[in-house]
Amino acid sequence: MTGKPSAASTLPSQYSPAEVEAPLYERWVERGYFTADPDSGKPPFSLVIPPPNVSGALHIGHALEQSMMDALTRRARMRGFDTLWLPGMDHASIGVQTLVERYLSETEGKGRFDYTREEFIGKSWEWKERYGGQILGQMRRLGDGVDWSRERFTMDEGLSTAVQTIFKKLYDDELIYRAERIINWCPRDLTALSDIEVDHAEEQGELISIRYGDGEVSIVVATTRAETMLGDTAVAVHPNDERYQHLIGAEVALPLTNRRIPIIADEHVDPTFGTGAVKVTPAHDPNDFEIGRRHDLPMPTIMDERGVIIAPGPYAGLDRMEARYSIVAALREDGRIVAEKRPYQHSVGHCSKCDTVVEPRLSLQWWVRVETLAKAAADAVRDGRVVIEPASLAPRYFQWVDSLRDWCISRQLWWGHRIPVWYSPDGDDMCFGPDETPPAGWTQDEDVLDTWFSSALWPFSTLGWPEDTKDLRTYYPTTVLVTGYDILFFWVVRMMLFGLYAMAGEVPFKTVVLHGLVRDSSGKKMSKSRGNVVDPLLWIDAYGADAVRLSLLQGANPGADQAINEEWVVGARNFCTKLWNAARFAMISGATVDGPLPATPAGADAWILSRLHEVIAEVDRLYERYEFAKIADVLYHFAWDEVCDWYIELAKLALGGRAAPDTRRVLGEVLDTLLRLLHPMIPFVTEALWTALTGGESVVIAPWPAADSSRADAGAAADVAAIQAVVTEVRRFRSEQGLKPAQRVPARITGAAATVEPAVRALLRLDEAGDAFTPTASLTTSRAVTIELDLSGTIDVAAERARLAKDRAAAEKELATNTAKLGNEAFLGKAPEAVVGKVRDRLAAAEAEIARIDAALAALPHA
RNA sequence: GGGCGCGUAGCUCAGUGGGAGAGCGCUCGCUUCACACGCGAGAAGUCGCUGGUUCAAUCCCAGCCGUGCCCACCA
Numbered sequence: 001m002t003g004k005p006s007a008a009s010t011l012p013s014q015y016s017p018a019e020v021e022a023p024l025y026e027r028w029v030e031r032g033y034f035t036a037d038p039d040s041g042k043p044p045f046s047l048v049i050p051p052p053n054v055s056g057a058l059h060i061g062h063a064l065e066q067s068m069m070d071a072l073t074r075r076a077r078m079r080g081f082d083t084l085w086l087p088g089m090d091h092a093s094i095g096v097q098t099l100v101e102r103y104l105s106e107t108e109g110k111g112r113f114d115y116t117r118e119e120f121i122g123k124s125w126e127w128k129e130r131y132g133g134q135i136l137g138q139m140r141r142l143g144d145g146v147d148w149s150r151e152r153f154t155m156d157e158g159l160s161t162a163v164q165t166i167f168k169k170l171y172d173d174e175l176i177y178r179a180e181r182i183i184n185w186c187p188r189d190l191t192a193l194s195d196i197e198v199d200h201a202e203e204q205g206e207l208i209s210i211r212y213g214d215g216e217v218s219i220v221v222a223t224t225r226a227e228t229m230l231g232d233t234a235v236a237v238h239p240n241d242e243r244y245q246h247l248i249g250a251e252v253a254l255p256l257t258n259r260r261i262p263i264i265a266d267e268h269v270d271p272t273f274g275t276g277a278v279k280v281t282p283a284h285d286p287n288d289f290e291i292g293r294r295h296d297l298p299m300p301t302i303m304d305e306r307g308v309i310i311a312p313g314p315y316a317g318l319d320r321m322e323a324r325y326s327i328v329a330a331l332r333e334d335g336r337i338v339a340e341k342r343p344y345q346h347s348v349g350h351c352s353k354c355d356t357v358v359e360p361r362l363s364l365q366w367w368v369r370v371e372t373l374a375k376a377a378a379d380a381v382r383d384g385r386v387v388i389e390p391a392s393l394a395p396r397y398f399q400w401v402d403s404l405r406d407w408c409i410s411r412q413l414w415w416g417h418r419i420p421v422w423y424s425p426d427g428d429d430m431c432f433g434p435d436e437t438p439p440a441g442w443t444q445d446e447d448v449l450d451t452w453f454s455s456a457l458w459p460f461s462t463l464g465w466p467e468d469t470k471d472l473r474t475y476y477p478t479t480v481l482v483t484g485y486d487i488l489f490f491w492v493v494r495m496m497l498f499g500l501y502a503m504a505g506e507v508p509f510k511t512v513v514l515h516g517l518v519r520d521s522s523g524k525k526m527s528k529s530r531g532n533v534v535d536p537l538l539w540i541d542a543y544g545a546d547a548v549r550l551s552l553l554q555g556a557n558p559g560a561d562q563a564i565n566e567e568w569v570v571g572a573r574n575f576c577t578k579l580w581n582a583a584r585f586a587m588i589s590g591a592t593v594d595g596p597l598p599a600t601p602a603g604a605d606a607w608i609l610s611r612l613h614e615v616i617a618e619v620d621r622l623y624e625r626y627e628f629a630k631i632a633d634v635l636y637h638f639a640w641d642e643v644c645d646w647y648i649e650l651a652k653l654a655l656g657g658r659a660a661p662d663t664r665r666v667l668g669e670v671l672d673t674l675l676r677l678l679h680p681m682i683p684f685v686t687e688a689l690w691t692a693l694t695g696g697e698s699v700v701i702a703p704w705p706a707a708d709s710s711r712a713d714a715g716a717a718a719d720v721a722a723i724q725a726v727v728t729e730v731r732r733f734r735s736e737q738g739l740k741p742a743q744r745v746p747a748r749i750t751g752a753a754a755t756v757e758p759a760v761r762a763l764l765r766l767d768e769a770g771d772a773f774t775p776t777a778s779l780t781t782s783r784a785v786t787i788e789l790d791l792s793g794t795i796d797v798a799a800e801r802a803r804l805a806k807d808r809a810a811a812e813k814e815l816a817t818n819t820a821k822l823g824n825e826a827f828l829g830k831a832p833e834a835v836v837g838k839v840r841d842r843l844a845a846a847e848a849e850i851a852r853i854d855a856a857l858a859a860l861p862h863a
Numbered sequence: 864g865g866g867c868g869c870g871u872a873g874c875u876c877a878g879u880g881g882g883a884g885a886g887c888g889c890u891c892g893c894u895u896c897a898c899a900c901g902c903g904a905g906a907a908g909u910c911g912c913u914g915g916u917u918c919a920a921u922c923c924c925a926g927c928c929g930u931g932c933c934c935a936c937c938a
Contacts, residue, residue: 652897
C-alpha cells in the first residue's frame, strides 16, 4: 500500500498554497517536464505564447489566457504528446521607447535627441535588463508550464535575422514599397502610426461654416478644423450638384491669405452634408489627399512634425490648437463665419499609446502591399485549414482581412528593428539581407519597423526560421493559438499574412482559440481611470495560484467576456480546500492505488466508477471544444456533489465492513483520477495531493485518464439514486420537524432494497426498531420506501401537513400539465412516440405521488 | 452605414423545440468522527416586449425596446 496514513493524518485541514507552490514549480522545471523534445518520437503539440510586452506586468487578462494555454499544454503532455509551449516577450517598440524616454528624463534630465541613436539604444537595453521582464517571474507564480530553454525575445539575434530575411524577401517580391501618403502621425511621439494604432473617440468639437470668396464667386464650406484652411488648395462640390454648376472651374479667394483656389467637382463630396461644399487640404486629410491626387492639386504641408504651424504668415509658430482658435477669431472679425455649431460631436483619432490627437500627415513611409497576402490569409480560414473557435467570431476575422489596406510599417523611432534598406549617395535604395554588406558610403534608413512586424513572425521565427531547424520542422504549424478576440486584427491576421508567405503556404496554427475580456464584478471594463483594475498577483498571494486559475477558467466561455471579483476566487479557493480534505480523508482511510480494481465492485463503488468514466468522457469532449468553463463546472460538481457529498459518505459505511479493501481501492482510484483530471487547471494542489496519495513521481507526467464505457453500471446508479431520493426526502422531513441532525431515531423501513436500506439508516441516523418500538410518524417516499419513525414525542403535525400540501400542489400541477397534453389529439398524432411515452410516465408518476401524499396525510394524527 | 453579440433567480452567468439551472448572496438548523474555506434543509425567476411558425416556443422567425463591442465614415 502506497497510501501514507501516518503522514496523511498529520496533514493540516487546510491547504497552504504559499508554502507549496514555489518549490513545486522549481521542481517541475528542474526535472525538465516542460522541456520539449523533438526526438522523443511522440506526436508534437505546440503553441507559442502571445508575447507579453517586455515592459509589462501580469494582468488579469494574461492570467486567464495563460491558464487556458497551460491547461491545454498540461493535458496534451499527459495524453502523451511532445509538448512545446514557447515563452517569450515582445520588445514593444513605441511603448518601451516612451518609457525609456520618461526614465531618462527623470534620471538624467535629458530628452531623446540629447543622445545619439546608438547611445539611446544602449540606454534602452540597459533599461530592459534592469526593469523589463518582470512578467516572467509572475508566470512562474501562476504555474505556467512553459519551456524556458526556448524562451525568445523579438529583438534577440535570431528573431532580428528573421525580420531582416522576410523584409528582403517581401522587398524583392515587390510586396514592400516606399511611398508618400497620408499617414496617422503622433505629434508627441513623433512617429507614424498604423490605422489600428489609432483609437477613435467621440468628442465635442465645433463645426464652423466659412464663406470663401466674395460676391458672385463665393461658397460656404464647413469644417471642424479651421486651422487647416491655410493648406487648402481647392473647394470641392459634387459634379451633379445643381447649386454649384456655375461655380465649377471658378476660383475663390481663400480668406486670411492672398491665395485663390479652384472650385472643383469630385464624386467623393456628399451633397447632402452641410452646404455640399468641402474645403480640400490634401496634406492634412486622407480624403482630401485622394481628391488632391485625382485633380493634381498642390499639397502644401502647413505644420511641422510637432503640430506647429509653419505656413508663412501671422499664424506661423502657433500650435495647431492655438492656431484653430486664432483663425476662427480672425474669420469672425472678417465676417466670414456664417454658422457655428458648438458643441459638435464627431470622432477624433488619438494615439493609442499616448492619447495625443493624431495628425493626418503627408509623409514618405514604407508599406506592405497586402492584397495577395490577405487573400491567402482569408482563404486559409475559408477552406478550414485554420479553424477559429468559437466559429461565431470568424466574421470578425473576415471583416478585417477582406478589407485590409496597405500596412504602414515604418516608425520614426529608435527602439526596434531598423529597416534594412540602404541609400546610395545618389539616392538609390536597396534592401540587404542579414548576410549581406551594403557598399561603403551607403547609409541605412533611419526608421524602425512597427512592433507587429516582428510579432507577425513569432510562430516560426521563434522556432529558428529562416534556418531549417528540427524545432521548426517539428513544431510548425503550431497546434493552437490562444488569444483575445481584441487582438485578432493586431496580431492573428498578421501572423496569417506572414506565416503563409514565409512558410510556403503552411498555416501558422491549426486552431485559433479566442477568449474574451476579463471585466470587473459588474461587467465593466477594467481600466486605470475607473480604478477597478485587479492585480492577479495579490489574489495569488491571498488564495493561491490554483484558485485564481480556476476562478478565471470557470468563467471562460468561448469568445465571451467574463466578470470576476474576489468572491469568485474565494469560491475557487474553497474548492481547492474541499479537494484537499477529500484526499486527506482518502489517505486517512487507507485508500490505495495499488493492485487491480475489484472485479465486482459493490453498490456505491460501482456507481462512482461508472460516474467517473462518464465524467472523463465528458471532459474529453469539452476539451475538444475549448469549453473551459464547462470543464471546470463538470469537475467541480462531480468532485463536490458526487464524490464528497455522496460517495465519501457511503464509503464511510463500507470502510467498516467486509468490502473495505475494495472500497479503499476504489476510493484511491477515484481520487487519483479526479486529481489527474483537475491537474491541467489547478496544477499545484493536485500535484501535492496526487504525489502524497499515490507515491508517484509527479502528476505532471501521469497519464491522462482514459474513459472506459464498460464501467457503466445502471443497477448501481439506480440504487444510489434511490438512496439519494429517500435520504433527501427524509432529511427534509427531519429538518421541518425540527429534529436535531445528530439525534438518532428508531425506525422501521419497508420497501427498501437490501442494497439501499443500510445506507439510508446510516445517513439518516435511523436505529433499528427495538422491542419497544412505537411508530408515531410514517412517511412513504417517492421510491415506495416507507419509513416509520418512533419520535417518542409529538410530531409537528401542522408542519408536516404544510410540507405535504406543498408537495401535493406540485404533483397536481404536474398531473394537470400532462393530462392536458395527452388529451390533445394533435399532440398524440404528431409528437414522437418517445415524447408521448415520457409524458405518460410523468402522468403516472404524478398520480402515484398524489396517492402517496394522500396516504401520508391520512395517516397523520388529527391535531 | 456595415458586422457581431447580449437581455434567464438579488448579482455574475450556463442552458435546451417537450420536466427552468449553477456559483455567490439570502433564510432556517447544525462543534454529525475529511473539511465551518464546512454539513443539512429552504426561499427565490410572467426566461425583455409584441406577433408569427409548431401538437408544443425561454429556445426557431419577424418587429420593437434596452444594452455592449468591432469596422467604416463623420467636410
